[in-house]
Amino acid sequence: MQAQLIALDWGTTSLRAYLLGPAGQVLNTRSLDYGIMQLPVTPRQVAGQQCADGFELAFDEACGDWLDAHPGIPVIACGMVGSAQGWREAPYRETPASLQALSTALQIVRSVRGVDVHIVPGVIQRSSLPNVMRGEETQVLGVLQSHPLINDCLIGLPGSHSKWVQVQDGCLVHFDTFMTGELYAAACDHTILGRTQQRDGSFDQCAFERGVGVASSTDGLLGPLSTLFSARTLGLTGQLSATAQPDYVSGLLIGHELCALGNALHHRRGEQAMPAVILIGNSQLCERYQLALAACGFGDVRLAEQATEQGLWHLAHAAGLVRHNTLEG
């Protein structure tokens, strides 16, 4: 099957490359540790020239052989590669942001091979507290293309900085960020809570759900700055084992994230029912969020797959870089 597009998901700590076929299907994929903050540094020959640029070196290593095998194949990339610290800055586009708007704002950087890399811009929301994303906009657009009938929904992207994106009529209209994952790590690794924790690598669902339950109870009114201390006091009083504490803390924080999100949505939407939720992310983290969403009153929750590669494919298509053929075509 003839490859049509090279699609790159290029973030802070990793670079994932996809070789896509005539209907956007994945023909090949590879993952490297060359995020924009950890690029290769050893100079070598690229396309017959001595090269010391980390972006060029990583790009060549990720897909030089694909470029050789498919002359003229277009290349598109999303993520932090388009930030001010990236290969070429692709300035943020404002909300509401559509596939069309982003596809007309791709920034081009020409590599030493002479190949143009088209970089997807991030999205900024200029609300009283601004919000920004880079990479997630592409995932959201990928989901929307796969779920064309959804009009009013909330797309969740759990992670070290979770994003919750409200989508209407195919546009990203509003989003919020929660630093839940990063603050979880900071609380466990750099506060008194870590001293009594033991990790055995398995997921203690009971402890996790107990934490979610506290966050969504009357005790949760005190907020995470207070409920976190209960991981220590429940331990001191013999009511929470050392091995249960990490997942209890995880449940507390994810529970507080979702309760606060629910409160803010109620405030914004009035009497409207909670929107349907679609989750994008690694399956273990999405499992936790599914459990917590159910406990926090979000009834309709689905999981999305291949969001990034689908988003990159449809952006490339909208930009005229590829033609979309059905598998039957």
Next chain:
Amino acid sequence: MQAQLIALDWGTTSLRAYLLGPAGQVLNTRSLDYGIMQLPVTPRQVAGQQCADGFELAFDEACGDWLDAHPGIPVIACGMVGSAQGWREAPYRETPASLQALSTALQIVRSVRGVDVHIVPGVIQRSSLPNVMRGEETQVLGVLQSHPLINDCLIGLPGSHSKWVQVQDGCLVHFDTFMTGELYAAACDHTILGRTQQRDGSFDQCAFERGVGVASSTDGLLGPLSTLFSARTLGLTGQLSATAQPDYVSGLLIGHELCALGNALHHRRGEQAMPAVILIGNSQLCERYQLALAACGFGDVRLAEQATEQGLWHLAHAAGLVRHNTLEG
């Protein structure tokens, strides 16, 4: 003036010793770094015996000369020295806790000098999420003795773990803990927020109050896990300078602490007005909390002084270790 009592405030990281006169007035004081987690380790002679016990060494260094000068003077101590990791465990007393209840539960450890050190127990609240304190109970009792007319009030002890104690009829009836100070340090030192911060040592009151304002606004509904990210995005968009970011984050977290506390109090107290607040703590931190309390609807806020030494004095008096003489007596 004849010294009547040696009073020790012995915490995790410091040991403060007071020599108190006939009405509890401070005749002398000294402060050492010998908290229970950083005791002296070099063996030496104490009272004619070779001694390697860190508690004995610290105690002798803090007040050996006072003990020599005032034979038979009683000694009382509060704080983590009474924890399971302390010199002698003084088991928690339960809420509601009064001066009388705590004074009858002092634990005695006899030092190599033959001097009895009377250790004040901490307090535990066995609510659905338990809460514990050690040292703060003594400060609260000291404040109550200095403000005998106050019946229904909230005593705030800001710190790395802030305590908020509801007092009724001279008893500690309920308290909450917020890990605000410790989480502030973890967020600034171990998350992405620290990367764009600059500290110049001065207090940026404007940035602090802006953070409090966000926490208590509609944007604050999203909770601290979300609003913290605005320190980054306001910086990215040129709306918050690097030097303003630390105090903005401090205002966010203290604001969220006080808003959540206010919500929980409303839930507990129904239509009753907010209680009067008395703050105990270092003056710079209390200044921040005074600003934030005013913004969060707490109208009546006072500062307490000499809470620890007054609390130790009155506990010693209630236990019969000293007689209380008025200054005129």
